[in-house]
Amino acid sequence: MTVMFSRVPVWIRQHLAALRAILVFTILLGLGYPLLVLAIAQLPGLKDKADGSFVRDARGTVAGSSLIGQSFTDDKGNPITKYFQSRPSAAGGGYDPTATSASNLGPESIVDTLADPNVTDDSGKQSLLTQVCARSVAIGTLEGVDGSRPNCTPGGVGAVLSVFYDQPGYQGAVTRVVSVNEECPAAPFITSFAGVKVECHTFGDDVSAGKLVVVRGDAPATPAVPADAVTASGSGLDPDISPAYARLQVNRVAKARGLDPAVVRALVDDHVHGRAVGFLGEPTVNVLNLNRALERLR
Amino acid sequence: MNTTTAGLVFVVVLVGALALSYGPFGDYMYRVYTSKRHLRMERAVYRLVGVDPEADQRWSTYLRSVLAFSVVGVLFLYALLRLQHRLPLSLGFAGMEPGQAFNTAVSFVTNTNWQSYSGESTLGHLAQMAGLAVQNFVSAAVGMSVAIALVRGLTRKRTDQVGNFWVDLTRTCLRILLPVAVVAAVVLIAGGAIQNLHGSRAITTLAGGTQRVTGGPVASQEAIKEFGTNGGGFYNVNSAHPFENPTSWTNWLQIYLLLLIGFSLPRTFGRMVGNTRQGLAIVAVMAGLLIASFAVNAGFQMAHHGTVPSAVGAAAEGTETRFGIPGSAAFASSTTMTSTGAVDSFHDSYTSLGGATLLVNMMLGEIAPGGTGSGLYGMLILAVITVFVAGLMIGRTPEYLGKKIGSREIKFASLYILTTPAVALIGTAAAMARPGERAGMLNAGAHGLSEVLYAFTSAANNNGSAFAGITVNTNWYNTALGIAMLAGRFLPMVFVLGLAGSLARQQPVPISAGTLPTQRPQFAGMLAGVAVIVVALTYFPALALGPLAEGLH
Numbered sequence: 001m002t003v004m005f006s007r008v009p010v011w012i013r014q015h016l017a018a019l020r021a022i023l024v025f026t027i028l029l030g031l032g033y034p035l036l037v038l039a040i041a042q043l044p045g046l047k048d049k050a051d052g053s054f055v056r057d058a059r060g061t062v063a064g065s066s067l068i069g070q071s072f073t074d075d076k077g078n079p080i081t082k083y084f085q086s087r088p089s090a091a092g093g094g095y096d097p098t099a100t101s102a103s104n105l106g107p108e109s110i111v112d113t114l115a116d117p118n119v120t121d122d123s124g125k126q127s128l129l130t131q132v133c134a135r136s137v138a139i140g141t142l143e144g145v146d147g148s149r150p151n152c153t154p155g156g157v158g159a160v161l162s163v164f165y166d167q168p169g170y171q172g173a174v175t176r177v178v179s180v181n182e183e184c185p186a187a188p189f190i191t192s193f194a195g196v197k198v199e200c201h202t203f204g205d206d207v208s209a210g211k212l213v214v215v216r217g218d219a220p221a222t223p224a225v226p227a228d229a230v231t232a233s234g235s236g237l238d239p240d241i242s243p244a245y246a247r248l249q250v251n252r253v254a255k256a257r258g259l260d261p262a263v264v265r266a267l268v269d270d271h272v273h274g275r276a277v278g279f280l281g282e283p284t285v286n287v288l289n290l291n292r293a294l295e296r297l298r
Numbered sequence: 299m300n301t302t303t304a305g306l307v308f309v310v311v312l313v314g315a316l317a318l319s320y321g322p323f324g325d326y327m328y329r330v331y332t333s334k335r336h337l338r339m340e341r342a343v344y345r346l347v348g349v350d351p352e353a354d355q356r357w358s359t360y361l362r363s364v365l366a367f368s369v370v371g372v373l374f375l376y377a378l379l380r381l382q383h384r385l386p387l388s389l390g391f392a393g394m395e396p397g398q399a400f401n402t403a404v405s406f407v408t409n410t411n412w413q414s415y416s417g418e419s420t421l422g423h424l425a426q427m428a429g430l431a432v433q434n435f436v437s438a439a440v441g442m443s444v445a446i447a448l449v450r451g452l453t454r455k456r457t458d459q460v461g462n463f464w465v466d467l468t469r470t471c472l473r474i475l476l477p478v479a480v481v482a483a484v485v486l487i488a489g490g491a492i493q494n495l496h497g498s499r500a501i502t503t504l505a506g507g508t509q510r511v512t513g514g515p516v517a518s519q520e521a522i523k524e525f526g527t528n529g530g531g532f533y534n535v536n537s538a539h540p541f542e543n544p545t546s547w548t549n550w551l552q553i554y555l556l557l558l559i560g561f562s563l564p565r566t567f568g569r570m571v572g573n574t575r576q577g578l579a580i581v582a583v584m585a586g587l588l589i590a591s592f593a594v595n596a597g598f599q600m601a602h603h604g605t606v607p608s609a610v611g612a613a614a615e616g617t618e619t620r621f622g623i624p625g626s627a628a629f630a631s632s633t634t635m636t637s638t639g640a641v642d643s644f645h646d647s648y649t650s651l652g653g654a655t656l657l658v659n660m661m662l663g664e665i666a667p668g669g670t671g672s673g674l675y676g677m678l679i680l681a682v683i684t685v686f687v688a689g690l691m692i693g694r695t696p697e698y699l700g701k702k703i704g705s706r707e708i709k710f711a712s713l714y715i716l717t718t719p720a721v722a723l724i725g726t727a728a729a730m731a732r733p734g735e736r737a738g739m740l741n742a743g744a745h746g747l748s749e750v751l752y753a754f755t756s757a758a759n760n761n762g763s764a765f766a767g768i769t770v771n772t773n774w775y776n777t778a779l780g781i782a783m784l785a786g787r788f789l790p791m792v793f794v795l796g797l798a799g800s801l802a803r804q805q806p807v808p809i810s811a812g813t814l815p816t817q818r819p820q821f822a823g824m825l826a827g828v829a830v831i832v833v834a835l836t837y838f839p840a841l842a843l844g845p846l847a848e849g850l851h
Contacts, residue, residue, distance in 0.1 A: 011362070011366075014362055014363060014366045015366045015369070015370055016348075017347050017348055017349055017363075017366070017464070018363070018366040018367040018369070018370040018371075019370050019374075020346060020347045020348060021343075021347045021367060021370075021464065021467070022367070022370055022371055022374050022432075022436075024343055024346050024347060025432055025435065025436055025471065026374075026428050026432050028343075028471075028472075029431065029432050029435045029436075029471065029476065030427050030428035030429070030431055030432040031427065031428060033431070033476065033479065033480070033518060033522075034427045034431065034493075034515045034518040034519070036480065037480060037483045037484065037487075037493055037515070037517060037518040038493055038494070038495070038515060038518075040480075040484050040487075041484075041487050041493040041494070041517070045488075046484070046487050046488060049487055049488065049489075049490050049491075049492070050487050050491075050492055050493040050494055050517070051492065051494055051496075051513075052492050052494070052496075052499075052511055052513065052541070053490055053492075053544075054501075054511075057504060061502070062501050063501065063502070063503065063504050064501050064503055064504065064509060064511065065511050065540075067490050067540035067541060067544050068509070068511055068540055068541070069540075070503045070504060070505065070507070070509060071503070071505065071507060072504070072505045073505065073507075074505075075507075080505055083504070083505060087619070091535075095509065096509070096510075097418065097498070097509065097510060097511055097512050098418055098419055098498060098510050098512065099416075099418070099419065099534075100416075100418060100533050100534045100535040100539060101534060101535060102535065102538070102615075102616040102644035102646075102647065102766065103615065103616065103644075103647065104616070104644055104646040104647060104740055104765075104766045104767035105606075105615070105646070105647060105740070105741065105767065106606075106646055106647060106650075106653075106741045106745040106767070106848075107604035107605065107606045107607050107613075107615075107647065107648070107649050107650055107848075108604060108605055108606070108650065108741075108743075108744075108745060108848055109606060109741055109745075110605050110606065111742075128606050128615065128647075129605060129606050129609060132606060132609050132610055132615075133609065149609045149610070149611070150608055150609050150611075151605055151606075151608060151609040152609055158605075158609075214605050221611075222611060223611055227610045227611050227612040227614040228614055228619055230610060231610055231614040231615040231616075231617075232615060232616070233538070233616070233617065233618050233619065234535060234538030234616045234617055234618050234626075234641070234642065234643045234644050235533075235535040235538040235539045235540060235618060236535065237535075237539065237540055238540075238618050238619055238620075239540055240618075240619040240620050241619060242619060275299070275304060275546065276545060276546045276547040277547065278299065279299060279303075279304045279307040279308060279311070280304075280308060280546040280547050280549070280550050280625070281304075281545070281546020281547075281549065281620050281621050281622050281625050282301065282304075282546070282619060282620065282621070282622030282625075284619050284620050288504065291504050292504065295504070
């Protein structure tokens with residue numbers, strides 16, 4: 001080999017060595033390693049997990065993976081009341097494993113983009129705050145509890161005002177106040193702010209010159225609807241909900257199925273997974289497994 | 299047990315486990331790098347590659363081998379990504395577009411693993427295994443090799459040789475990375491991570507809908523992704539995906555794996571320089587900075603200041619139920635303090651000041667404990683700067699481990715320190731000057747600037763995590779971030795190896811009463827101070843316009 005390359009310049013020889021190294025490591029680490037792990041994964045006890053932890057429904061057909069969350073909604077996106085509901089999801093149309101995603105919206109995403117009436121099918125863009133408020137109100141209605149939250153209007157949008165002043169630097173007297181997330185003709189959630197009448201917001205009305213003021217309102221500091229119920233997960237495939245959110249849904253599910261709420265509550269308690277080894281992570285309830293168990297009750 | 303206590307125990311057990319591995323694993327790596335024996339498999343590799351394992355290299359030859367291996371690595375991976383549709387197991391996906399293929403190839407070769415692509419909708423299994431996962435191994439091994447070459451420069455005298463790159467590379471892959479990766483992959487499968495060669499499988503959900511459940515060789519890739527501080531996930535959502543990180547204990551294991559090499563290499567360093575207390579001083583600084591970051595970041599996340607988090611009642615947006623807030627915050631701190639960049643929760647949705655902590659973590663230059671190898675050499679460069687500063691204070695010629703820090707050495711160290719901030723800030727400024735690139739921000743105002751600043755800081759420091767709202771799959775971002783990753787990876791390596799060569803030539807000076815003891819707590823404290831002050835002076839203006847403006851308004 002040395003003889004063969006002796007007339008080749010050093011820098012070319014170096015790159016040829018590099019190329020051979022890449023090829024050798026590709027075979028060892030790129031094929032040998034994953035295939036070795038794949039072979040070990042065929043052992044009993046590992047195989048089902050390596051294949052994706054698939055589970056079956058009451059009739060014995062595969063109903064999904066116990067690790068991948070599912071939507072329990074009808075084709076219009078409304079919750080099916082006889083099932084426990086999963087968290088909101090930002091993966092594609094919801095719980096789509098081929099388009100996993102988080103919302104990626106920030107903690108100060110509080111102003112909605114209103115729909116342009118001149119563009120067909122433009123539904124605008126909701127801020128994260130409005131998404132949270134809207135989910136909370138909807139879940140409150142569904143479960144028959146108070147859906148109010150701090151920083152939210154009773155109607156379920158972000159309670160955010162744009163306040164205009166007559167002097168620069170937000171100084172002087174207030175001249176105009178717009179509730180930025182309430183599109184006309186809605187009646188704003190408060191009638192006046194600093195003595196000025198609050199207006200609703202119309203598309204094209206640029207309110208960015210005003211100072212943004214968030215109105216906390218009188219919602220309880222610990223809302224009845226739990227945090228995980230109103231936020232999208234990181235993966236968009238979260239298979240779990242908190243025990244609090246599961247317990248919130250017990251009465252509604254029991255009613256829809258004509259079951260004793262105590263029976264459903266006991267089933268939820270059976271499905272609460274504590275922290276691993278006592279201190280890792282948070283207690284969870286796997287929604288697909290819980291709903292499968294519900295189906296088997298009948 | 300409440301959430302805060304559970305989070306505290308989580309961190310205490312993690313630090314305890316790392317402390318227990320420090321000695322044995324660091325000693326094991328010491329033996330790997332100093333052993334005279336070659337394994338039979340390694341001899342076969344040297345024969346196939348056509349290199350002489352007994353021939354030591356000058357620093358410049360070592361550097362040229364690193365660069366040749368990396369250039370060929372980029373070209374090979376680029377070709378594989380572009381041509382994946384002609385190869386088996388492509389799952390029907392097309393070849394990657396040129397701009398994105400360049401970005402991805404550079405990203406994996408530089409150990410950054412920035413993802414401008416979405417794994418489940420772009421890449422077939424062969425491109426993941428034979429392309430990305432191979433670079434997960436070798437890019438980590440390149441970083442460790444360069445770090446060991448620098449340590450040899452500190453220990454050798456009157457020589458121009460710093461080791462043999464091909465031997466360091468091969469031993470790191472076969473004796474350190476591969477065995478641990480195999481064990482970790484099997485443990486992850488036991489937790490529920492998948493390992494198969496299936497495509498996606500359509501199932502009818504309980505509610506009667508259709509869902510396509512994906513398959514793939516995930517566990518094998520996941521193990522080396524964490525252990526090699528790479529961070530490029532099989533899926534778009536990375537370690538938040540239940541098939542990559544199925545349970546709260548696999549989450550703990552992944553954090554342990556991504557910290558293990560970085561925290562054990564100082565022991566290897568201590569053994570090689572013949573004084574394990576020198577290694578302890580380095581690891582103490584790393585641990586101190588990491589624990590401080592854990593406390594600050596988890597504190598901000600648990601306090602959940604900000605409009606949306608206080609409406610929700612927790613910083614729950616973008617986090618998985620099974621990990622919880624403390625488990626997510628610990629992962630976020632670890633992934634940004636190492637150059638991993640894997641995520642189990644989405645940093646864009648963190649509280650303003652929690653997100654700022656993660657940015658500052660990366661701005662520290664990935665030293666506590668940093669990426670595999672790059673963390674150690676980054677910290678040793680800072681140690682050189684620190685003895686120089688201390689030397690100026692007391693009016694003595696600075697020396698580190700018996701080697702004089704003269705003008706040539708301090709020039710290499712200063713160039714190293716300047717490279718990544720220059721790349722990160724110039725890149726951010728260039729993007730903000732262009733209206734089209736500003737439009738790529740998902741969030742408006744200060745948070746949008748944070749997205750861009752985070753992207754370039756992440757690329758320049760070879761981290762790879764993101765404020766993921768930003769749209770980066772455009773030609774401009776793919777190219778600019780690709781260049782930032784290359785400059786942020788290989789310019790520092792030039793300076794590190796140059797420093798190694800110049801230190802190796804010296805005859806050590808004997809220890810005297812005037813020698814600064816670099817194994818004492820006083821020096822460790824000063825080293826931590828220098829690390830923090832350098833970052834503060836460099837990045838404060840940019841931070842003030844981004845996350846600080848948002849969090850303190």
